[in-house]
Amino acid sequence: MVKEKPQQSWKHDTKSVVAKRRAAEKQARVDQILKAARKIFIKKGYTDATIRRIAYEATLSTGAIYAYFKGKDELFAWVYIETFKLMKDYMAKAYNTDLPIPEVFENWATAYWMFDQDYPEDSSILDANLELLDISQELRDKISEMTLKSLKESVDIFERGIKEGYFPGNMNKWEAAFLFYSAIEGIFYTLSYNQYPHLKFDGKALMRHQARIIIEGLRQEINKSEKK
Secondary structure, rough: OOOOOOOOOOHHHHHHHHHHHHHHHHHHHHHHHHHHHHHHHHHHHHHHHOOOHHHHHHOOOOOHHHOOOOOOHHHHHHHHHHHHHHHHHHHHHHHHHOOOOHOOOOOHHHHHHHHHHHHHHHHHOOOOOOOOOOOHHHHHHHHHHHHHHHHHHHHHHHHHHHOOOOOOOOHHHHHHHHHHHHHHHHHHHHHHHHOOOOOEEEEEEEHHHHHHHHHHHHHHHHHHHOOO
């Protein structure tokens, strides 16, 4: 005789539904707070932003904010994380392509510049020095892992270039990726802060040109050292 499987009790089902509803409500509240925090950080800057102002913007009490976040620094760190994700989604197409290696890096540099142009307020969040924040090591590690993963995308393109014979096999992929990113960052901030207002550069074209120079320079330098 085949035994029928016992049916889950209605109590078990109710607990599951309640747990899911509470999780959804918690996430909705977190999103509400982060949205308000982002607005205040952009409007007032980190220094002048306060939990009281964020709570007012979120139409919550300060106690409600502290129920989810330890303080302003932790809130800013999470706003930074969400903004970084937004930037990565914006730039995703630049790397997800089968175009020639130089064009991939040119597209990346262009997308980096255009994110700043299309989302200047969000871009300002990414300029912050996170080392000054009083946050947990766990949260700091999360941010480090996220930024390292971003650099790894460049490493993967260099690795593809090695496999395709565009770069020599003795290239240090991580060093090359770091040099590329640092050089692009340098010209990006020089343009962003308009340090030479009398020079009317096309930022998008200049970023693209810079990327080409860096990639070709790395390629030639390593090829030169390989022949010695």
